[in-house]
Amino acid sequence: MQEMNILIVDDHPFIIEGYKNAINSYPAEGINFKITAAKDCKSGYDAIMNAVDTPFSVALLDFSMPAYIEKNIATGEDLALLIRKEMPNCKIALLTMHTELLKISAIVEDLKPNALIIKNDLTFDELLIAFAAVMNDEFYYSTTVKATVKAVKEDYSLEIDSFDKQILFHLSKGTSELEIPRYVPLLLEAIQQRICNLSELLGSTPNDHQSLVLAARSRKLV
Structure with missing residues (x-):
């Protein structure tokens, strides 16, 4: 019987149980699922690094979890990037509360997860469908993600890239201009120039972050 290693990282025990039930409900003849569960970024990091020689086939990750500051792992997205590096063949499903157009768009474009589900869309059937799609080498986006991706594609007037999206996202969360280089890998001067360009593009008041966010x-x- 083939053994398939599955990683679940989520700080909500009921979500972990939901994933386990969905996995165990999958009709996989001849496959034995070996499930490893972790509850935060640190235990997720440890699970990944301890499994390099026997890599995971599928990783199911929550986006927002307690960070692992020592290793600069702050989100499930960071864990996904680590998996991409250490286990390039591992399929990744990401669960998030974020519904902001730019954040969802950035996740889809930069990480390209095999499945992306907004928590407000989450049902047990949704988990079953998403896991089945991942197992069949298909991509699965929940309803809100599909609507977001469609909105981005239809808005041809906006010429913004992944860094612009991240900058707008952090400004919307109240992050100061000086702090943004902690989250976006650009020099402060480059970030300031991008903010000016975004203000012009969106028609907001120059040098007014609140106007830009509005x-x-x-x-x-x-």
Whole structure:
């Protein structure tokens, strides 16, 4: 019988149990699922690094979890990037509360997860369908993700890249301009120039972050 290693990382025990039930409900003849569960970024990091020689086939990750500051692992997205590096053949499913257009768009474009589910869309049937899609080498996006991706594709007037999206997202969360380089791998001067460009593009008041965020929200970008 083939053994398939599955990683679940989530800080909510009922979500972990939901994943386990969905996995155990999957009709996999000749496959024995070996499930490893972790509850935060540290235990997720440890599970990944301890399994390098016997890599995971599928990883089911929550986006927002207690961070592992010592290793600069702050989110499930960071764990996904680590998996991409250490286990390039591992399929990744990501669960998130984020519904902001730019954040979802950035996750889809930069990480390209095999499945992305918004928690508000989550049902047991959704988990079953998403896991089955991942097992069949298909991509699965929940309803809200599909609507978000469609909105981005239809808005041809916006010429913004992944860094612009991250900058707008952090400004919308109240992050100061000086702090953004902690989260976006650009020099402060480059970030400031991008903010100026975004203000011009979105028609907001120059040098006014609140105006820029309001303009972005009016376009449903954050």
